[in-house]
Amino acid sequence: ARVPKGQISLNPGQFHDWLATLADVAGVPVPARSDGVSLLPTLTGHADQQKPGIVYAEYNFAGKTPEYKDFLGEHKGAQRGQQQIVFVDGLKGLRMGVKDADRDFMIFDTLNDPQESRDLASSRPELQARMKAAALSNRRASFSSKTVFDSAPVPAVDVKETVSPGLQWSLYEGDFPWVPDFRQWKKPASAHGVTPSPSVNMNGPARRGVELTGYVKVPEDGAYTFYLTTDENKGSKAFVRLHGMELIDADKTYEPGAEVSSDLGDRKNPVYLKAGLHPIRIGYVGNSGAASRLVLKWEGPGLPRQDIPASAFSHGEESR
Template identity: 85%
Template structure:
């Protein structure tokens, strides 16, 4: 049992300086400076500096993980759902934002899929002026904070009142105290960080931030896109819509469909992934709708860029129409005109054919099925 058990030991983020339960020591009972709990970093809980975000993790699994390894591969807590699913031999759910860290843990870091590292936090006050902190980090205004990692570098912006505010950019692997801002030398990365920050999030109502109505940028492609969506078919029964990118089994068939609504015959128990782009005709707010066939066990999940767009999985009634709204609350997606990457996962356990219907409504568009000419694939998003 000991040999075959994975133990993961980690922590909540950031040392905190709240008071304790003892009325006589309500202030200062927890003093991050006492043990220098922030280590070689600046920041405490509620800061998006590394000291408020980064925590260590210890993992032990003698049967699979070589002892004595150290990895500086960054990850986020959502990666552990994917990792534990992978370790248990079940598909990683599509609705998880995480990627399995098993390749890194088992000594195969070259096979590690890149994950999403993103956070935003809105709180008043300032970073404390501890003597160990760099001068510019002492008393820094917090406000609306946001971090995103792109190409292994961390983008951080604080006190955000405009979604186009520039990020500070840090190489936290070699500079954990974030002493050198690389932003001035990386204008192209700055633009990609802004796009990644908007395209990996959805508004969480009723909370309001400056990012909620910011238009998600379209992507440029390296070459001419071809009509239709690529599809891959996987045989088998799936308890939920998997992240097909992390599925261990190989696809049984591949092809191109003009749109998601095309019926695809195949084995009675199957999963299908459709990938490509949807061309948004005009800047503005959009609502998307999806329905599957009424076959028992039919489920679907849709992502636009990295964001969750439509969840027709766990509580979904096959054949019903669901939208990108939050229940009965409007929750539009704000998009720039142009191409936006779309990924649709479908599983079905009965019936002769699979079918999906994807609709939208937006600027100048009444609710209608998305036309086939709006879908394309290849081109390679930059």
């Protein structure tokens, strides 16, 4: 009754968008653990309100591309190997047989060139760095395989000079069963402000969610591990993203008051970062009238495990 028939959308999307969509349809918050965005605006004829999503994939396949009749000759029987696909500004970046994380992408306008007959890489050199950064900043290493991307450092972002100290916070009232992606929550925040760091007490209503956003300044290139602890209040949960990647999951199966790291279980899984500013997004929910508390720590090159200092946090406008 609400989705008009016969619609065609040519916007790129990915399977994780459907979790977000079905949560939106059900009237529950889109989980912060989901990489997706709700497609409900597009489905209901409001494509102008559609939030852009992440389209990214990587996989390793030792064989060659199929001999499909609709494939152009140069795409038939091509050696695949380690592959990455990423969309930036509506254009598709593809690289196969990757043995060096700095290898250039082929760039295609799949909307106007569905057979990918024209590689635009030479005419869009400014996209190479952005595609490489997008690929590295949306992924994490996995248990199942090791790749050349795992130790490639994620670039810092360029930020305008209007950066100010501290993280921005927004307070949302409600009883949240999991940490939401507050960017997709339809109810407005009841309060806003700036905090020196997440390592502070946050007072508010008995049932609430808080989103903190800004940048964390990484002092030097290298491998970093992050740690997060919430208060011990019943129902306290948190979720942290650095760039687009999942950094710390203190949501699913989390025991309030426990320390959770960015490692994969009991396996070391450092995040390789370039020195500079990296966007961070922290979601917290709690269901107690007691004060809430988040503590975020790190360890890295020359840094023993310690609270991330307030001087490392800032907020401002990201430049392109």
